[in-house]
Amino acid sequence: MKFISIYFVLLVSLSVSAQTNDNDSTSLLVNDSLTIKIAPPTSVIVEDYKYDDADNLQLHWVPSIDDMPQDGKVVRYRIYQSTNNGSFVLVDSVNFSVNMKKIEGLAIDSTYQFMVSAVSKNYEAKSNKTITIQTEREWINFNLASLFLIALLITSAVIYFIETARRGKELFVRKIAGLEAVDEAIGRATEMGRPILFIPGIHDMDDVQTLAAITILGKVARQVADYDTKIRMPVARSLVMTAARETIKTAYQTAGRPDAYNDDMVNYITDEQFGYVAAVDGIMVREKPATIFLLGAFFAESLILAETGNSVGAIQIAGTARPAQLPFFIAACDFTLIGEELFAASAYLSGEPKMLGSLKGQDVGKAIAMGVIIVGVISITLGEAYGIEFFSNITSSIQSFFTVNK
Amino acid sequence: MKRLVPLIITFVVGTVLILSVFIPPMEGLGENFTLFFDIIAVFAFFLGGGNLVRVHFQKMSRKSDDWEFSIVTLVGFFVMLAAGLFKIGNPGDIASSVTADGSLFQAIYRSVFVPLSSTMYALLAFFVASASYRAFRAKNREATLLLVAAFIILLGSTPFGTMLTSWVPESWSIFQIPNLAVWLMSSPNLAGQRAIIIGIGLGVVSISLRLILGLERTYLGDDNA
Structure with a gap:
């Protein structure tokens, strides 16, 4: 117990001394005539991260107007988080030019508020606070709807052929x-x-x-x-x-x-x-x-x-x-x-017939893949070569259906 | 009962892992099942280590063929085990990292294990040559096609290949060997690879269903019959 107390005292004194040093250095930097002053990021928006187990939020912002890669004024963005109306603490930082960040590891029963700051070599410009938000839980990931449909179709085909084989069909x-x-x-x-x-x-x-x-x-x-x-x-x-x-x-x-x-x-x-x-x-x-x-x-x-x-x-x-x-x-x-x-x-x-039935189910998946490839090749060829919009639409529909956004 | 319990576990875990992809609140459960496997695998490691020691002790005691090699295996096993367990030569105390610089474990790993592994890996260069020689012998039409394709790709990766067809006009640039090599890799080769990958995906679905539904039980030591 004695050791724990000493440990905490040491820890607190170290953190206080670190903060003091930090404040000192900030004030020194701000007073410096060579301070690289920059504008803060604007329009900081926080929203629920879709299709998760209520443990993430998505943060977006418009980068600082001084965030020009050729200038190199803005070196990074710092993200501050306040939990249950508490004080803001630094939780993450991202490189310049980045304008979004997924905030992970949150709890469903807490409220959160964020602030983003643009950081130059010796200056920090903080944005306004975001609205207070809570995470939300979604029960089904609709981003994976197409994957679910394909899996369902192939699984059904495999089970159908297993049952067909069980009934004695060669x-x-x-x-x-x-x-x-x-x-x-x-x-x-x-x-x-x-x-x-x-x-x-x-x-x-x-x-x-x-x-x-x-x-x-x-x-x-x-x-x-x-x-x-x-x-x-x-x-x-x-x-x-x-x-x-x-x-x-x-x-x-x-x-x-x-x-x-x-x-x-x-x-x-x-x-x-x-x-x-x-x-x-x-x-x-x-x-x-x-x-x-x-x-x-x-x-x-x-x-x-x-x-x-x-x-x-x-x-x-x-x-x-x-x-x-x-x-x-x-x-x-x-x-x-x-x-x-x-x-x-x-x-x-x-x-065994029931085992062989599962192999026949695979063939349905192959038939679907072949059909989609043939339609895709024809539509992209006609769409690109002759500029026919109908075929271009078919191509983009196929691409969006088979693109999985996790 | 000996077979029923594993079959139920397979069904439940398999179903949960599939559902966890589509149902976000189940993601954590899916991750936990993966973690369970890692924990079981750690315990099984003792079985593996025990088996290694037993087999080689037996070989030595029976003076089986090449029993001298077993001495090397066992010495290597026990020295590494001791170096790792007791952190011999570690700069820190017993709680420091086993791979810390200066430790005996790290020294043996770098000076003995890594060179030996690299030697084994380096054998690949010779085996690629012998396998290529056999594969590229123009015994039939398919093998000849393979030989020509391989020749173009090899030549296309060298400055000589670029030099050889640099005179081909830009409008016919596809016939320049480096471009031909890129086309071979990105079109016919990629198409073939994707066909194989689609087949593999469907095969995985099929075997997974057989396992989850309990049709496939050989991995449990069952005869399926």
Whole structure:
């Protein structure tokens, strides 16, 4: 208690001395004949920030007439806030030429008032106070209405096709070469008596690519258990390790060979990107796996892993949803699941109608995208080339519908 | 029950995260769920560290192949752990930052870890060359097209490419190699990338729905059947 009291006394004396110094310096500066006097910002308006949880306000102002970048008189704007009619305190500052600021972290049950000042090197000109305002809560973000409609449409299509498939309707899904090759790849490893290496990327379980990889692992592990092949799975995340162990264990149990399962099939290496790559490359070179699966989220390590796998003569099936890494996998691997194919893999491999139904739902989204692209290309071409207003309006309508303002 | 509880959690969290995008008062809830994941991941880190130590101790005790490397791994693990936990060599006290200048942790990180990581990353240069060689072999029509496009883009990035077609008149400037390279990147390449991205977006929606609706259960160690 004694220490706290001393601490507060020190704190108060320090703040008082700082204020005194500040006041002294201001008065000195104002009295200085070299003071760069500037006009304050005007028309300072505060309004509720739309579509938030009542914790933000939006502040606008007309910059000081002396705010000319070439003059450099105004160096910044300071924002002062008064809460519940209290005194004004400095809460933020922005650079010159800026004329708005989102004020964050406010409470719904308080009232706020603001003041903005223009600051030169040695002078500060304060604006008038704004009106007193309270934050407001909006229950639905109408800025995202178009996104909501698109999501609703695609979700409805996916659920409709799942239900259609459940009722027994046959659905056609095109063949995916990379997934057709899974059986062959596992068979090859079995015949050669060499292990299968499964690499689920370097992200955690909160990445949908890792989830997709784990779902594919379930199908692969089931066949591995059936064929009595060896599988190795070095991972870069602890949660992925536990999830993968559960998945492989269940696969062995379902195959009726729980005794063949071993926790060491999956082992944690490191969270560090290139440390993980070094370890996995080492495993590839030492153990010479016959088959390598590279499925999940990959970054700069994609080509290092894929090329090392290629050099040891393994058949490689890769897949990622990162477009920048796809060319590397295509160049170095035998089969590549491109983007959506990675997410379709588990449904495709399961062959269950309800799972395949979800893939058909995706096609509705693709049809919409293709339709909009075709209409957009035609309308922008005719609008720009021939100046037909009708087509220009269609273009701007499409653009505004698909532009998301968060 | 072992499967039902995780399925309910997945359904609730998935639904809340989707709704939090459209309903502002739920934003905080969505952020909290993301925070929960981080907390769980921190606890899981102990599992990972424990597994690493166990696997390498086992390797050493059984004198498995290349067991000597396990000594390096374990020494590295325990030295870094001790340096970080006990703030060895830190200029401040135990409450100071683990990465403060002068600490053993920071010294090892800068002198050992960073050079080793850079070495691994540098391997990429050689692998790009070998992968390009294979990808650009003109085995068929598509590969030939790829080779020509790559050649134009590589040439377009060099002063030699600019010099080679500087004689082409301005009215035909699209045929100047640097402009052709820019067009290849910004039109056919970008169009292809966007098509892939649209497909990925739809794929994410589809797999997310399968997970939220409980159709996809392999990640829970279930066989889906």
